[in-house]
Amino acid sequence: MPKFSVIVTFDVTEPHLQGSLDSLAHQDQGRDDVEVVLVPVAPPDAASADDAQHELTAAGPPASGEPSSAEAGGQGVDADDDPDEADEADEGEDASEQLREAPEEESDEAVDTARAEGLAAAGEFAAAPPAGLAVSLVQEAAESHGAARSRGAAASSGEYLMFVAGGDRLSSYALSYLGRSLDASGSEVAAGNVYRFNDLGTRPSNAHRSVFSRTRTGLDVHGLPALLSDRRYGNKLWRRSLWDRLPAGTFAPAAGSGHDPDLDTDLDVVRALFAVRSIDVLAAPVLLLRDRAVGDDLTSAAGISRRLAALTELSSALSGPDRDLWDSRALRSDVRSVLLRLDDADDAARKVFMDLANAYLGTVSRSVLDGLAPLHRLNYFLVRKRQDERLLEALTFQKSVELKKAPVVRRGLHYYIRYPFFEDAEAGVPREVYRADSELKVRQKTECVEWRDGRLVVSGRVGIVHLRAARRWQQQVVAFALNADTGRRIPVPVKVRRAAEYRLPDVPTAARHDFGGFEISVDPARLRSGGGWHSARWQLELVVINRGLVRRRIVGNPVSGQPERPPYREVAEDVWVRPTWDRDKKLSIAVSPVQARLREHRVTRVGARPELVLGGEFVAPPAAETRRLRLTRSPGTARLEYPLEVDGARFCVRVPVDDLVDNAVDEGTRMLRQELWQVELVTPDDRTAAVVMPEDVESAAYAAVDGYHEVAVQRTSSGHVRLRGGWAHPVVRDVSWSGRNLVLEGYYSAQAKAELVFKALGRDEEHPVALTREGTSFRATFTPADIPTLSGTLPLSAGSYQLWARVRREDGTSTDIGAEVDIELLHRLPLRMETPERSYAFADTGSDMPVLRVSSDLRPEEKGTYAQTLLRETVYPALRNEPLRPDILFDSYTGRQFSDSPHSIYAELRSREEWADHPMSWLVKDGQVNLPDDLTRVRHNGRDFYEALARSSHLVTNSRQPAWFTRRPGQVVVQTWHGSMLKRIGFDIENIRGKSRDYHEKLAWETRQWDYLVSPSPWATPILRRAFRFEGEILETGYPRNDIFFSARREAIAERTRRRLGLPEGKKVVLYAPTWRDDKYYTRGKHKLDLHLDLRRMYEKLGDDHVLLVRRHPRVVDSVPIVGRDFVYDVSLYPEIMELFLITDVLVTDYSSMMFDFANTGRPMLFFTYDIESYRDNLRGFYFDFEETAPGPLLKHSDDVIGALLDVDEVAARYGDKYKAFTDRFCPLDDGNAAARVVDRVFGAG
Known part of the structure; x- marks a missing residue:
């Protein structure tokens, strides 16, 4: 009898099954101990199981479909999406990531191929399994994945069961790792960590990060409640004895239950977890989860009704502590995930939610409701009182930046969070709803661990969130050494010290200081026990007393660099004290006799x-x-x-x-x-x-x-x-700064061809490092202050850059290997280089990897919330009282570019004699824009920024301005805007996602600061006036940025652009430039590359005579896959898109306003609108009938785009009349003189 039974359930249309099967074939567990049972699932639109069975047997192409939304993850959140209770280290993470997965569209041809390949893969794997592996294919297709799991379990015989969804993969060690844990612990379930993957790469699942931060065995859901958020099947190994004793129907809803059998299956896992006596939680990833689309609609009345009924049913099936635990979890995650979508629901759906949520809340114990965080208490108070409008306002608040800015206030002896309707008599929300208790957490970081005069000294900063220790008496600290094995606690000396505010670098020039610093001194002799040295593990505990509140915290959270590698010391012969950091980043002091x-x-x-x-x-x-x-x-x-x-x-x-x-x-x-x-x-x-x-x-x-x-x-x-x-790693043994050059020396034992690159953390950016090798030694030089880019030579932008080796294989492929820092070099790090603009520091990450840290161009006294508040509320008002300067401040995209209409207006002014020497300045964000010598650089958010806004006589901008900006008498503000109007803007957007509740009030204030608003066309003028409620003068001049299309220098500019990009001669240039999707993002401000073009197929069909330029929207952080040789070019960082238009033969876009600009070229446009219904109806909305008006075809599939490009002349001819009508309607003012018209009106005719 096999030890492991792996049941693979797959839709008969699954295009990625082979990857799942390959991962099973490569398991390091002995194949004699493993059996694989493949269970197909009928397509959603199959008329009957018999139809599905016929399709399976005939291997014909069944209906298209990915696994259901429930199979892709269910409707519940994978972790507490709880802003009140989020750990500080996880701020900004999207705990509900699975609710917004990027869909994986396939062309019709690709899907047909996938159907055939998917079904064939299962049959071939069963007919010719890897040697020694027992594989069987269940012939009758199941009606759901739940039924398929039950059917597969019944058809298997192993001691342990594992369920894998087709398309997902197991790590090579998954079975042996999980099985070894169950063998040792005797637990009933072992669960491992989860990573996600797509065509662009693999990443840890944010939703599983905290639950699986370290290995723990023999738990239950009460010992680790966060387990209830892990509702995957594929990362768990189940004992068959547990499976057999679970109640019938646990994993397959009974017929007639009213449930879609593949919806709400995440709750089946919850039911099982409550029945499990003990579970092992293992830190290493065992499941690679493919990104999938999820299609369940939690904004419809039907979807809300079904989901809340399922949650209520589960609650009613539990009792006592189990029920309270589940109710608490459901209200903080599952019910809230529905609640957060109410602003997208209609009135009827909201009423359904109010009815069912109230019914559920009526069954929840008072203690559970009182134990919720203040934000949840507020939500459910408003639900109970059926205050629909106030609930929607509260939802807007908690989806916006306002949430993190909510202040804490004191009333009597208690503290309260000022959420919406606090002390609002009309709303009637009791003050106790807002009371803060556990939300007032300790935050602490360790900034130095060193030996001083024979003592271990640990220092850093500590405080209670919201309660800054501005005065010495407000915070006291007591410290203990805590024996982690026995619980013995001994007091150790600790000093409170004055330090920079918690989030700022601890330097004397920081904007603000307080008494949040601490320094603990540990005499190692105090760590002896029984009069001698014995193995022991100690931790340091801080007790913080602040304004009557007492909080405890184990010292941890080291800042990057030296503190991550605390030094060890011999305290007696062959007895060492070795401080280290555990997996939770807590300081562990080991007394270790050798x-x-x-x-x-x-x-x-x-x-x-x-x-x-x-x-x-x-x-x-x-x-x-x-x-x-x-x-x-x-x-x-x-x-x-x-x-x-x-x-x-x-x-x-x-x-x-x-x-x-x-x-x-x-x-x-x-x-x-x-x-x-x-x-x-x-x-x-x-x-x-x-x-x-x-x-x-x-x-x-x-x-x-x-x-x-x-x-x-x-x-x-x-x-x-x-x-x-494993892979050979280059090791840095010596580092120095030679002028502005970083010089690295080290060794690399392998003979493979390799190059070094610095890769930015958190964004798609990398920079090659000049490398020379001699035998196993290497020398590398890098100049971070002078980086060649598509925008010219620039300094590295602020952030951290890890050093990698890119190793070239003989087959032409490559892999990236992390470099290492030699341990003997660590005591010299970090090694800094200062320039007048910023500082650079070569350091290590604490995990052996070299990192280059680059500061921003802000000075220490300008960094941090307090510093910016001071500049905004004190410095700026004072500067407004100074005389105006005859200076023109230009701004393009909030300092990100030297481009667009502001650039054209600047150029027009300089072309006129009376303005040739006039003082002008340009806003620059983090030094990432090159300017001509006749412009003064103004640092975004620096003191000079506030001064420029306060004292410049003119401001020419295409971007929003900060809400605190107030035009003063004599100032002139010209708003050129940055897009033409297809998508709704300003007050015309009904549902403002992620904005504060006063968004429209701020917008109204901002538009009142404008003197002039530039309109691109007569058609756009009334829209701009209405959308911005602008009462000033609209300059109906056309957009100055489009003057380039009529410039006498346009051919020279185009040739220069081709040279800068290094494009091959004689190939047709296709530019793909999609806009960003409001609902496709990782965290706020970091959007996904929703790339639906099949680049590989495009290369195969078009690569001989085309090149593809891809320009990501600035909000998108995913990388652009480089496919083929000299085919895909990532031009996202090219400073001026108008110059790219000059060399573009065909534009492929979607809903981007650049279509109005590109129309001036007269060249073909294709519109890849795979999600037009959703985008038009749910996200932004359009100002006109795009399908009817578009000057090119609207294409739904990648193959449609390829076909149109292959036959682009015929397509262009077919849309000639529409193209002309489009240009006549939207571009009648584009004639090369728009900038001149703006300058004549604003600055006076020359």
């Missing part, structure tokens, strides 16, 4: 097989009793063991190099890479002894014979031995 130490290492060959030889000595029990070396692959996903050769107090062990290299994990496009091995000696009764690596034993890397890989012997930050086997 048990064994390494004395040597080398690689020898036994025949053709190289072996790593480790030699050492026993020091103290139980090391002398050990007989095996155990290597555990971090974070515990595999084990290897080897016998020791013992000679008295010395030992030797031989580890085949191939074992380490072959057992490295490298999956999920670099994100799932496991190469590090913990080293322990093991006794016959399974006690372990750590092995120390003394300072006189050097680290080394030994190249593998293939030229790409290596094994390395390394010293950890705590002084122990660690092995690494």
